[in-house]
Amino acid sequence: MGYSILDEKSIIDYVINSKQLKGFFTSGDAEAKEIGDGNLNLVFVVKSKTNSNKSIIIKQAIPYLRCVGESFPLAKERMKYEIRSMIEYEKLSPTSIPKIYHTDEDMCLIAMQNLNNHIIMRKGILENIEYPLFAEHISEHLVKTLLGTSSFLMSSNDKKALMDKFTMNTELCKLTEDFVFSSPYMTDATNRHNPEIDEDVKKIRLDNAFKIKACELKYIFMNKSEALIHGDLHTGSIMLNNNETFVIDSEFAFFGPIGFDVGAIFGNLLMAYCSYFVRDNKTYQEWLLKTAFDVLKLFEAKFILQWAQVEDSALLPKPYFEEMGEARRELQELMIRQIISEAIGFAGCKMMRRQMGVAHILEIETIEDEKQRAIVEKAVIKLAREFVLNYKKLDNINNIFDTVKNTLSYLH
Amino acid sequence: MGYSILDEKSIIDYVINSKQLKGFFTSGDAEAKEIGDGNLNLVFVVKSKTNSNKSIIIKQAIPYLRCVGESFPLAKERMKYEIRSMIEYEKLSPTSIPKIYHTDEDMCLIAMQNLNNHIIMRKGILENIEYPLFAEHISEHLVKTLLGTSSFLMSSNDKKALMDKFTMNTELCKLTEDFVFSSPYMTDATNRHNPEIDEDVKKIRLDNAFKIKACELKYIFMNKSEALIHGDLHTGSIMLNNNETFVIDSEFAFFGPIGFDVGAIFGNLLMAYCSYFVRDNKTYQEWLLKTAFDVLKLFEAKFILQWAQVEDSALLPKPYFEEMGEARRELQELMIRQIISEAIGFAGCKMMRRQMGVAHILEIETIEDEKQRAIVEKAVIKLAREFVLNYKKLDNINNIFDTVKNTLSYLH
Numbered sequence: 001m002g003y004s005i006l007d008e009k010s011i012i013d014y015v016i017n018s019k020q021l022k023g024f025f026t027s028g029d030a031e032a033k034e035i036g037d038g039n040l041n042l043v044f045v046v047k048s049k050t051n052s053n054k055s056i057i058i059k060q061a062i063p064y065l066r067c068v069g070e071s072f073p074l075a076k077e078r079m080k081y082e083i084r085s086m087i088e089y090e091k092l093s094p095t096s097i098p099k100i101y102h103t104d105e106d107m108c109l110i111a112m113q114n115l116n117n118h119i120i121m122r123k124g125i126l127e128n129i130e131y132p133l134f135a136e137h138i139s140e141h142l143v144k145t146l147l148g149t150s151s152f153l154m155s156s157n158d159k160k161a162l163m164d165k166f167t168m169n170t171e172l173c174k175l176t177e178d179f180v181f182s183s184p185y186m187t188d189a190t191n192r193h194n195p196e197i198d199e200d201v202k203k204i205r206l207d208n209a210f211k212i213k214a215c216e217l218k219y220i221f222m223n224k225s226e227a228l229i230h231g232d233l234h235t236g237s238i239m240l241n242n243n244e245t246f247v248i249d250s251e252f253a254f255f256g257p258i259g260f261d262v263g264a265i266f267g268n269l270l271m272a273y274c275s276y277f278v279r280d281n282k283t284y285q286e287w288l289l290k291t292a293f294d295v296l297k298l299f300e301a302k303f304i305l306q307w308a309q310v311e312d313s314a315l316l317p318k319p320y321f322e323e324m325g326e327a328r329r330e331l332q333e334l335m336i337r338q339i340i341s342e343a344i345g346f347a348g349c350k351m352m353r354r355q356m357g358v359a360h361i362l363e364i365e366t367i368e369d370e371k372q373r374a375i376v377e378k379a380v381i382k383l384a385r386e387f388v389l390n391y392k393k394l395d396n397i398n399n400i401f402d403t404v405k406n407t408l409s410y411l412h
Numbered sequence: 413m414g415y416s417i418l419d420e421k422s423i424i425d426y427v428i429n430s431k432q433l434k435g436f437f438t439s440g441d442a443e444a445k446e447i448g449d450g451n452l453n454l455v456f457v458v459k460s461k462t463n464s465n466k467s468i469i470i471k472q473a474i475p476y477l478r479c480v481g482e483s484f485p486l487a488k489e490r491m492k493y494e495i496r497s498m499i500e501y502e503k504l505s506p507t508s509i510p511k512i513y514h515t516d517e518d519m520c521l522i523a524m525q526n527l528n529n530h531i532i533m534r535k536g537i538l539e540n541i542e543y544p545l546f547a548e549h550i551s552e553h554l555v556k557t558l559l560g561t562s563s564f565l566m567s568s569n570d571k572k573a574l575m576d577k578f579t580m581n582t583e584l585c586k587l588t589e590d591f592v593f594s595s596p597y598m599t600d601a602t603n604r605h606n607p608e609i610d611e612d613v614k615k616i617r618l619d620n621a622f623k624i625k626a627c628e629l630k631y632i633f634m635n636k637s638e639a640l641i642h643g644d645l646h647t648g649s650i651m652l653n654n655n656e657t658f659v660i661d662s663e664f665a666f667f668g669p670i671g672f673d674v675g676a677i678f679g680n681l682l683m684a685y686c687s688y689f690v691r692d693n694k695t696y697q698e699w700l701l702k703t704a705f706d707v708l709k710l711f712e713a714k715f716i717l718q719w720a721q722v723e724d725s726a727l728l729p730k731p732y733f734e735e736m737g738e739a740r741r742e743l744q745e746l747m748i749r750q751i752i753s754e755a756i757g758f759a760g761c762k763m764m765r766r767q768m769g770v771a772h773i774l775e776i777e778t779i780e781d782e783k784q785r786a787i788v789e790k791a792v793i794k795l796a797r798e799f800v801l802n803y804k805k806l807d808n809i810n811n812i813f814d815t816v817k818n819t820l821s822y823l824h
Contacts, residue, residue: 151631151634151635156582156585156586156589156634157582157583157586160579160580160582160585161580161582163579164576164579164580167572167575167576167579168572168573168576170568170569170572170573171569173568173572174568174569177568177726178729182728182729182732183729185732186729186731186732186735187731187735188731205735208736208737208739208742211732211736211739212736212739212742212743212746215727215728215732215743216743216746218727219563219727219747222563222568222726222727223563223636223637223638224635224636224637225635225636225637226635314589314634315627315630315631315634316594316627317590317594317595317598319598319599319600320594320597320598320623320627323598323599323617324620324623324624325620327620327623327624330620330624331624331627331628334624334628335631
């Protein structure tokens with residue numbers, strides 16, 4: 001089957017003729033609306049004209065960056081990796097992704113549950129909504145998907161067979177390599193920043209100690225094929241409500257360092273936290289900080305707990321595991337420390353690039369007054385620099401918490 | 413084209429009918445002899461009946477371990493990875509591999525230059541032959557193939573496309589995972605050792621500090637997709653004479669840590685060095701030690717030199733590279749330190765497993781007196797343990813040299 005770009009009309013034919021989807025709607029009863037927010041993909045909601053509860057989402061990748069047009073090509077094959085990772089997530093952690101009804105690699109599309117009772121977390125944060133189960137849910141998702149696709153759990157053959165499905169996701173990996181780890185810290189036409197922080201930005205671009213560490217972290221990102229990572233797990237890739245938390249938009253998925261996903265969540269929550277230094281809601285700010293650390297704490301605790309139950313793995317064959325006795329804990333401790341410290345380094349790069357690279361975040365960009373916004377941006381830069389410079393030592397919750405508190409104490 | 417196992421008769425037909433090989437011999441003038449040493453593959457020398465200078469080697473993989481028989485299956489597809497890595501080596505470092513005349517992935521065979529003026533290095537060592545150019549040649553090969561397939565030099569797209577050709581070399585990677593990093597240090601039926609070192613072996617198997625580090629190194633081997641490594645670069649995979657040095661038998665090739673190849677050479681030379689504590693040739697012993705360290709020194713120097721000439725790479729885009737100025741050296745220093753330290757860790761594991769795992773080495777196994785052999789084996793175990801326990805600190809030639817001298821001083 002070939003590829004063609006769908007529209008609100010042709011998608012109805014597609015749905016009605018699809019073996020997997022035809023049960024959803026009867027011919028003539030389906031209608032479609034394109035609701036994509038305009039950045040990357042087409043997103044259709046297809047629903048029944050007679051029963052408003054019957055609806056699905058169909059996401060289709062197109063071969064260019066939608067918000068720019070055909071002049072900015074971006075291979076539609078990225079959907080292949082989103083599909084493959086969603087299928088893996090469905091096996092490992094089914095409650096943390098929307099239900100998948102149908103996938104089609106040729107048409108670069110995925111049909112899934114319409115999350116119309118959920119919102120993008122970034123938007124929820126702007127509305128000061130607390131999500132009491134978020135840390136619990138996302139840490140569970142992280143452990144199940146990351147531990148579950150690592151050598152701590154999988155056999156070497158199975159891991160490599162899975163890895164083989166993602167090796168060629170080069171285009172999106174390269175976006176991360178460039179836009180998280182390099183371009184923001186050098187002269188590059190895509191960079192932009194608030195003129196109020198011009199001096200701070202210049203200082204970082206001349207800060208070789210920072211740049212060496214960013215490079216070290218980039219090297220880890222490029223070379224550590226540790227587990228199937230989401231690759232872009234910021235608060236804009238999470239849809240949730242009080243009861244449920246879903247991970248979406250996994251087109252960046254590949255075998256990379258476990259800390260990258262953990263750091264993405266942590267760093268994005270900390271940026272939101274910083275934005276509240278100039279917004280009027282201290283209670284919510286505290287919730288953000290607590291949640292960021294709860295994610296880290298729960299991730300660590302669950303990772304150790306679930307790993308300890310694996311008695312035979314690629315890394316530790318059964319007799320090796322058994323004959324080590326209690327020393328296993330020491331090994332686990334070492335391994336989790338390394339994951340946490342890398343997560344902090346990655347969090348730092350992700351925080352830094354959002355202040356001075358091409359892509360910024362809503363929580364900070366919506367602060368209209370440039371001077372007010374600069375207060376937040378400077379705080380994020382300060383903290384991000386600490387994280388990147390010292391990530392190797394920042395391997396446990398306590399000293400990470402102290403670093404956040406001490407670095408930002410001037411704002412309290 | 414299908415696969416069939418060749419013999420001394422059918423190989424003549426194959427050669428005469430092969431497009432790439434038919435120029436070599438005229439019909440009726442070719443004769444073949446199987447000369448494989450019996451472990452893994454069939455190795456034929458095909459030569460002209462009338463001109464003894466005209467000969468080629470054809471190596472064919474068979475779907476089981478030859479020395480055991482069909483009861484020990486080993487996928488013939490391993491030849492695919494040998495072929496692919498040889499083709500890559502031919503591009504990157506053509507003088508360090510035999511000339512390749514023809515490859516055939518379906519038939520699992522490779523036709524190449526007959527190295528009849530060269531011997532396997534392990535055998536040369538047993539004959540006390542000094543190779544004055546060896547360190548120069550092998551360090552050049554290591555830098556060209558390892559730097560040349562890493563993110564220090566390749567574009568991310570090219571690197572991943574190359575990586576994609578090796579990801580599924582799972583079977584042979586797993587042999588290394590098991591037999592270098594796990595089985596020797598646990599209860600396993602394949603292990604064997606000299607009864608004279610029974611206590612030493614037991615001690616290592618109870619030594620949790622050692623076992624934790626071995627596990628850490630195994631994790632690096634399994635997860636660091638740093639460059640296309642040979643994967644089994646001991647002195648038995650090198651054929652040489654005074655003027656030329658060739659690398660062969662690269663069926664273990666995959667994207668792994670750079671230090672693994674470097675450590676393999678270094679560790680094997682050190683084991684040979686240790687064997688001379690009970691052999692009567694102090695001059696040759698000193699040559700072995702000097703050569704081991706020359707390899708390390710030259711590798712380090714050339715790696716830095718050749719890397720410094722790359723002004724635009726996946727890791728360091730041009731503006732990043734330029735704007736870092738002299739700080740680039742600090743970054744390089746950091747990176748090479750890490751490679752060296754991992755090489756020492758890997759060398760340690762490789763040295764240890766040869767004393768107590770399934771596979772031993774000729775230089776030590778040919779010492780017939782068990783008590784004499786034990787002197788060597790104990791020395792290797794002592795040194796290997798130091799390497800594995802302290803590899804993170806052993807990141808420069810001087811402290812590595814001191815460790816060797818101090819650990820073995822009791823033997824002088």
